[in-house]
Amino acid sequence: MNFPILSSLILLPSIGAIFLFFTRSKSENKITIKYVALFTSLVNFFLSIYLWFLFDQTTSAFQFVEDRVWIEGLINYKVGIDGISILFIILTTFITPLCIISVNNSITKRLNEFLIAILVMETFMIGVFCSLDLVVFYLFFEAGLIPMFLIIGIWGGARRVYSAFKFFLFTLLGSVLMLVAVISIYWITGTTDVVKLYELGIDTKYQNLLWLAFFSSFAVKTPMWPVHTWLPDAHVEAPTAGSVLLAAILLKMAGYGFIRFSLGLFPTASEVFTPLIYTLSIIAIIFTSLIALMQEDMKKLIAYSSVAHMGFVTLGIFTIQQQGLEGSIIQMISHGLVSAALFLCVGVVYDRMHSRLIATYGGIVTIIPKYAILFMVFTLAALGLPGTSGFVGEFLILMAAFKDNFLVAVLASLGVIIGAAYMLWLYKRVIFGKLINSELKKMIDLNKSEAFTLTCLAIPTLYFGFYPEPLINTIEVSINDLIDTYNFSLASK
Amino acid sequence: MNSIELIFPEIFISLSIMFLLILGVFKKDSSKIIHNISLLVLLITSVITFNETLSVKPTILFNESIVIDYLSSFMKIITLLAAFVVLLISSNYLRTFKIFKIEYPILILSSVLGMMIMISSNDLIVFYMGLELQSLALYVLATFNRDQLKSSEAGLKYFVLSALSSGLLLYGCSLIYGFTGSTNFNVISTQFDTNEYALTFGIVFILVGLAFKISAVPFHMWAPDVYEGSPTSVTLFFTMVPKIAALTVFIRFLYVPFLNLIDQWQMILVFLSIASMLFGAIAAIGQKNLKRLIAYSSISHIGYALAGLATGSNDGIQSSVIYMTIYIIMNLGFFSCLLMMRRNNIYYEQIDDLSGLSKNHPLLSISLLIILFSLAGIPPLAGFFAKFYIFKSVIEQSMYFLAIVGLLSTVVAAFYYLRIIKIMYFDQEKDSYDKDHSLWLKLSLTVSTLLILMYFIFPSELIDAVSKINII
Numbered sequence: 011m012n013f014p015i016l017s018s019l020i021l022l023p024s025i026g027a028i029f030l031f032f033t034r035s036k037s038e039n040k041i042t043i044k045y046v047a048l049f050t051s052l053v054n055f056f057l058s059i060y061l062w063f064l065f066d067q068t069t070s071a072f073q074f075v076e077d078r079v080w081i082e083g084l085i086n087y088k089v090g091i092d093g094i095s096i097l098f099i100i101l102t103t104f105i106t107p108l109c110i111i112s113v114n115n116s117i118t119k120r121l122n123e124f125l126i127a128i129l130v131m132e133t134f135m136i137g138v139f140c141s142l143d144l145v146v147f148y149l150f151f152e153a154g155l156i157p158m159f160l161i162i163g164i165w166g167g168a169r170r171v172y173s174a175f176k177f178f179l180f181t182l183l184g185s186v187l188m189l190v191a192v193i194s195i196y197w198i199t200g201t202t203d204v205v206k207l208y209e210l211g212i213d214t215k216y217q218n219l220l221w222l223a224f225f226s227s228f229a230v231k232t233p234m235w236p237v238h239t240w241l242p243d244a245h246v247e248a249p250t251a252g253s254v255l256l257a258a259i260l261l262k263m264a265g266y267g268f269i270r271f272s273l274g275l276f277p278t279a280s281e282v283f284t285p286l287i288y289t290l291s292i293i294a295i296i297f298t299s300l301i302a303l304m305q306e307d308m309k310k311l312i313a314y315s316s317v318a319h320m321g322f323v324t325l326g327i328f329t330i331q332q333q334g335l336e337g338s339i340i341q342m343i344s345h346g347l348v349s350a351a352l353f354l355c356v357g358v359v360y361d362r363m364h365s366r367l368i369a370t371y372g373g374i375v376t377i378i379p380k381y382a383i384l385f386m387v388f389t390l391a392a393l394g395l396p397g398t399s400g401f402v403g404e405f406l407i408l409m410a411a412f413k414d415n416f417l418v419a420v421l422a423s424l425g426v427i428i429g430a431a432y433m434l435w436l437y438k439r440v441i442f443g444k445l446i447n448s449e450l451k452k453m454i455d456l457n458k459s460e461a462f463t464l465t466c467l468a469i470p471t472l473y474f475g476f477y478p479e480p481l482i483n484t485i486e487v488s489i490n491d492l493i494d495t496y497n498f499s500l501a502s503k
Numbered sequence: 504m505n506s507i508e509l510i511f512p513e514i515f516i517s518l519s520i521m522f523l524l525i526l527g528v529f530k531k532d533s534s535k536i537i538h539n540i541s542l543l544v545l546l547i548t549s550v551i552t553f554n555e556t557l558s559v560k561p562t563i564l565f566n567e568s569i570v571i572d573y574l575s576s577f578m579k580i581i582t583l584l585a586a587f588v589v590l591l592i593s594s595n596y597l598r599t600f601k602i603f604k605i606e607y608p609i610l611i612l613s614s615v616l617g618m619m620i621m622i623s624s625n626d627l628i629v630f631y632m633g634l635e636l637q638s639l640a641l642y643v644l645a646t647f648n649r650d651q652l653k654s655s656e657a658g659l660k661y662f663v664l665s666a667l668s669s670g671l672l673l674y675g676c677s678l679i680y681g682f683t684g685s686t687n688f689n690v691i692s693t694q695f696d697t698n699e700y701a702l703t704f705g706i707v708f709i710l711v712g713l714a715f716k717i718s719a720v721p722f723h724m725w726a727p728d729v730y731e732g733s734p735t736s737v738t739l740f741f742t743m744v745p746k747i748a749a750l751t752v753f754i755r756f757l758y759v760p761f762l763n764l765i766d767q768w769q770m771i772l773v774f775l776s777i778a779s780m781l782f783g784a785i786a787a788i789g790q791k792n793l794k795r796l797i798a799y800s801s802i803s804h805i806g807y808a809l810a811g812l813a814t815g816s817n818d819g820i821q822s823s824v825i826y827m828t829i830y831i832i833m834n835l836g837f838f839s840c841l842l843m844m845r846r847n848n849i850y851y852e853q854i855d856d857l858s859g860l861s862k863n864h865p866l867l868s869i870s871l872l873i874i875l876f877s878l879a880g881i882p883p884l885a886g887f888f889a890k891f892y893i894f895k896s897v898i899e900q901s902m903y904f905l906a907i908v909g910l911l912s913t914v915v916a917a918f919y920y921l922r923i924i925k926i927m928y929f930d931q932e933k934d935s936y937d938k939d940h941s942l943w944l945k946l947s948l949t950v951s952t953l954l955i956l957m958y959f960i961f962p963s964e965l966i967d968a969v970s971k972i973n974i975i
Binding site for chain 2: 080081123145148160170171174178183186190193
């Protein structure tokens with residue numbers, strides 16, 4: 011316990027980044043640079059696996075806690091994990107090396123700086139999931155904007171400037187209100203330590219406003235309808251690795267924030283605003299699924315499907331039942347894997363044909379069969395076919411929703427059907443059909459690194475689809491405790 | 504006679520000014536020597552002042568007209584160090600424009616002397632004397648590049664408008680003197696009658712005069728023109744040093760005699776603060792010249808500092824002081840970058856001139872990137888903490904409206920800082936700039952960037968230093 015394992019997880023990528031900063035970005039150095047970054051992120055990954063191995067699944071208390079005075083009498087640097095956060099940390103450390111491997115083809119200029127941005131981003135993302143102090147959380151949450159802004163802006167597509175600005179300003183606008191709330195909490199209770207706040211509770215009369223302030227930040231980040239508009243833009247223009255990070259991890263920060271802060275700190279307000287969340291989630295699920303159906307750009311389609319999937323997540327969280335919350339977390343992990351893989355799949359064909367339009371493709375199943383197979387696995391996982399991780403999450407969420415509100419559950423199930431429709435249609439139009447575009451014949455099948463990354467993502471997708479037990483075991487106790495506390499504070503009101 | 508020792512820094516500076524003037528008259532081509540001696544004088548004075556903070560208890564001298572306490576020493580040290588850095592990094596710029604003359608360091612020294620008197624003043628007359636001393640030096644500094652039309656225009660504009668505001672300020676002083684019978688802060692605080700409206704008028708006039716000096720909206724009109732027209736090194740001086748002194752007077756004037764009238768002046772300060780934050784953020788969006796842009800950005804930053812003062816609490820004052828300290832470091836970094844944009848002896852100052860800077864000058868642009876994100880208040884950089892302390896003290900007084908408006912205007916402000924970053928990083932590159940900058944310029948950029956970047960590791964140091972400021 012003496013070894014500060016969480017701080018090492020947070021700091022390691024940054025140390026790698028500093029190392030890269032002092033490396034010269036010459037063409038002959040490119041391989042070295044990549045291996046340095048890859049090595050750093052792999053060390054981090056194995057460290058996090060080791061962390062999972064050490065993790066005690068039988069308690070809901072925070073583990074590996076580090077508590078240091080940071081600003082005298084004001085803020086403590088406090089990190090720690092429980093069953094909810096550990097999975098997100100592993101997801102982060104798992105996705106980052108894959109991102110770095112995928113950089114191979116897509117990034118031609120300023121590779122060095124790109125890898126620095128990704129590693130710094132990893133630091134901030136892990137920090138978000140570890141922090142047990144509101145100010146520390148806010149710090150990591152906001153700091154992530156800087157590298158992401160640069161990733162989209164420097165290495166993005168044609169409309170990258172617009173997208174980068176939209177991403178940055180939307181998120182910042184949501185977050186500043188959260189800062190007001192964080193300071194208000196400090197003023198009301200005298201502490202920003204999450205563990206202490208769980209014990210103390212926050213006076214009911216303040217909860218609604220505080221909840222809304224946190225909501226404004228998380229809703230933009232999730233993203234929920236109607237503030238989701240930055241996401242398709244950001245995804246379309248970001249380079250593949252950027253899209254992967256954005257979809258797989260950045261969006262999960264908000265879901266995590268909902269569970270950790272909205273439910274944990276403001277139970278009364280969460281109860282009050284549940285109908286709001288339900289409504290917005292249902293709109294997100296159905297409305298954005300319909301929009302996804304009409305997209306002509308593959309990345310945009312997947313981006314809208316992300317919004318729909320995150321709609322399921324928010325729905326599941328606010329059912330405030332064991333199954334719903336477990337489902338939401340599994341759905342987030344699964345979406346992290348699947349959407350990452352789908353963006354990588356789009357990246358693969360984009361690198362070859364330089365087009366993301368669905369109409370460009372068609373009939374490529376005979377030309378690149380390996381790709382077709384892997385793409386199919388992820389398509390099916392995205393639409394929630396039994397046997398993939400997507401199914402487990404959606405099923406649990408819908409089950410909890412049925413218990414709570416029949417109408418909501420029916421509408422959400424409708425979203426599942428539309429989801430199946432747009433994913434299958436996408437697959438049909440890209441992979442099957444007649445081979446009209448003769449240039450497609452020159453396409454080469456997956457190279458080693460692409461095949462490797464996609465397989466790496468396919469294995470957990472299928473494994474957890476058939477056997478979600480390890481995930482559920484990890485989160486079960488913490489979720490249970492969260493719900494008990496929640497119900498207790500509602501009852502004692 | 505014991506008390507003379509306490510104003511030794513001021514005496515030392517005034518003697519040095521006289522000595523340097525005589526030296527300048529009798530020795531030819533002495534600008535370099537005078538420049539170096541002035542640097543030494545500033546350094547020595549700050550060391551002396553620093554020693555004072557360690558040993559001296561709060562004292563009021565000379566018929567209670569001068570006050571030496573922790574606040575004054577702290578602010579004096581910042582003033583002196585900031586002036587020191589300005590002088591240090593401006594020599595190359597001045598040489599390029601052939602205005603590397605003996606008057607420049609001497610004028611800076613005399614305005615610093617004026618500011619030190621302002622900072623220590625506990626009496627309206629003393630305060631006005633210091634104010635005029637520093638203003639007169641600043642007028643000349645603004646026109647220092649006299650062959651350029653813009654520079655002369657800047658100086659003239661500054662002079663006329665500043666004289667007007669000084670007039671208002673004096674009128675306010677006379678009203679206060681008329682209704683309390685004294686110009687001394689401590690005496691005023693015991694003499695005034697809260698129901699006397701004329702007194703409130705006096706406060707308002709003085710606040711207007713002071714708001715003019717720190718360029719708070721709606722008394723900001725001179726700032727963009729003057730900042731653009733003055734030589735860049737003087738602009739750097741304008742954006743930082745006079746504001747520290749004026750802000751100190753703000754603190755002393757409002758919190759020593761008129762704390763009981765907080766209901767009257769709090770509204771004014773809240774208005775000044777909100778107007779400055781919003782206007783500074785919105786007006787900067789359309790700017791094309793970096794110096795004009797930084798003028799508007801400084802207007803909005805002063806708004807945040809005023810928000811801290813508007814709280815009427817010790818926490819608020821401390822947060823304002825922290826804010827100004829961090830702001831000065833960021834500004835130093837920004838202007839160091841600006842002074843590095845030189846190609847074939849021409850300095851560039853349009854935003855478009857930064858286009859694609861990151862290709863040719865990766866280190867310079869990454870520093871500027873860090874500084875700009877910090878100015879925008881994005882964590883984990885120092886600028887975020889500065890804003891965090893301000894809003895913490897504001898929310899502690901339940902002034903939610905001020906806090907929310909302030910935070911929303913940071914989003915607006917983020918837009919134009921992002922625009923600069925966009926131009927640096929996303930646009931096509933132009934010719935590269937010269938790389939043979941003076942060691943000091945590089946050093947000041949490196950140090951300020953590192954301070955901004957690393958502030959989050961040792962945030963307590965600055966808070967500890969400021970926490971000894973106790974006015975109420």
